Amino acid sequence: MAAPRLRIAPSPTGLFHVGTARTALFNWLEARRTGGTFVLRIEDTDVDRNLLEAADGIQRSMEWLGLDWDEGPFFQSERRERHIEAALSLAEAGWAYWSDPMPLAPDGKPERYDGRDRDRGLERAPGRALRFRSPDEGSTRVTDLVRGEPTFPNAVLEDFGLLKGTGGPLFLLANVVDDLDMAITHVVRGEDHLSNTPKYQLLWEAIAPGTPLPLFAHLPLIVNEKRQKLSKRRDKVALEQFRDEGYLPEVMGNFLALLGWSPANGRERFRIDEVVKEFSLADVVPSSAFFDLKKLDSFNGDAIRELGADDLLERVRPFLGGWDPERARPLLSEVQTRIVRLDGVAPMVDFLYLDEPAWDDASWEKAVRQTSGATAGLLGTVADGWARCRWDVEAVREVVVEAGAAAGLNLKKAQAPVRVALTGRSVGPPLFESTVILGRAEAVRRVRAALERVPPPPA
Known part of the structure; x- marks a missing residue:
């Protein structure tokens, strides 16, 4: 039995979605477990929505996750002529027919196609689309590794498009042709593609009768805390x-x-x-x-x-x-x-790099309140002590302890305005280790600068 061949086929129309990343990962895991081949294919048939940077982003995101691919990246747009050739062969064999554009509905969008051109025998002409002739009777059963064997009545399958009125191939045609030509054995994708699968099967069997279908696996929907499908407009979804x-x-x-x-x-x-x-x-x-x-x-x-x-x-x-x-x-x-x-990390250590710390007024006001009017004296004593003391963690801590004791404050309250003076914030890494790294001259300068922010005592 031939080794499995799996693919990830994202569209380069935006940022790399976590749902696509999950699909890529599951394909990669199955390929690596079975000794198969993992193919990267960029499905860029929607030329109006394609973004060059998105194609690069797909590859960077997969590399970041550690998902290496064995073949590709292949770009569907480079196989346009092959897709058109396959569509025209279907028309010659009676599997497809030409159709005029549908009239516009009141909302400005084309009306849903109702099969009106199915038996008109229209010839190929500018503006006409090519549609697949879906069977009217029977049903199409899908064998899915995740969902069992869902069955779809053929009567509900519309005659879906193969070529646009402009002559370009549509997604499903390109998808099936490329999977056939690349000998894909497993189609692993999100469950939102399940409804397309009977069309995929019918198209596959029409293009390559007798060729075994790939195994399907439609992965579960990814939802947010409200059990809603993840949405790029509402949720954080970009890898x-x-x-x-x-x-x-x-x-x-x-x-x-x-x-x-x-x-x-x-x-x-x-x-x-x-x-x-x-x-x-x-x-x-x-x-x-x-x-x-x-x-x-x-x-x-x-x-x-x-x-x-x-x-x-x-x-x-x-x-x-x-x-x-x-x-x-x-x-x-x-x-x-x-x-x-x-x-x-940066918000916790930026004070080491900035000329002036990013100052948080609320933290400063709270620290001043905690020292009960002793802030100015406390900071002055700390600055003087640090200017003379041995420069290590134990010594700079002892200066603050003694300054606090002289002001009637425990260490927790005494170090609060000192921390804000040095870092601009009330929380952060250990104060005295930070002080030593900052350096004597800069630490003393910042404490003296903070003295100017101390409000004057009430008259």
Whole structure:
């Protein structure tokens, strides 16, 4: 038996959707498990909506996930003549006929085609579309690895288009012709394509009678917390966005694999290469898969905390906008315990790089209130002490402890305005380690500058 051949065939009309990413992953897993071939095909027949950058984005996103392909990328637009040739052969064989444009409905869109040209014997002419002659009787049964054998009455299948009035091939024609020519053995896609599958089968059998159909697997719908289908207008669905926010690629692959499938042992955290031997399309469930952002954040936070120091440093680098991560290295082990995404690092360490910290007025006002009117004296004492003390974590901490005690404040309250003075915020990495990294001169300067923000005592 020939080795399986699977494909992912996204359209380059926008950002790479997490649903497409899940489909690509399941195809890749099945190909790798079976020793088959994984093909990348860009379905760019919709020339009015195609975006050049989207085709590049598809490839970058798959590379980011670690999904390597064995053949391609192939572009459907480069096979246009082959698609037209196949359509004209169907017309010659009586499987297709020419049709005039449908009149426009009140909303400006063409009316639904009603078969009016089926028996008119129209010739090919500019503006005429070519339609497939769907059977009137019987039914078409689809064998699906996920959904069993759904059956579709042929009477409900319209005579679907093969060639546009402009002469260009339509999606379904190009899809079937390319799958035939590329010897695709498995068609794995989202359940929203299930209704097209009887048309796909009829077209396949008309073009290549006797050629075995591919195995179908229609993956479950991915839904949000309201059990609604993920929508790019409402939900976060672009894989590029998750990448740019600092989700780890291995975590994203792990999470996507669980959208419709799970290992037999019930384990939820794994590397994709660990489950290649376990994965099977036959184990995919048909029920909707919940895209649980809280679970994704939990997975990602856990994975970030498991990173070694050098690995974390390199992964953080793209999120620091050109800043040298080495300066923040001493703080990263603490920072990584507090974030769930890599884009959370910069706001916690930006004070090390900025000439002036990003100031949060609310944090400052709260810190001043906590010191009960002692802020100015406290900061002045800290600045003077830091200007003279030994410059290490223990010494700078002791200065704040003593300054707080002199003002009648415990360490928690005493360090609050000091932290805001240095970092601009009320929360962040360990204060005294941060102070030492910032350096004596800059730390003293910032504390003295904060003195100018202390409100005068009431008259």
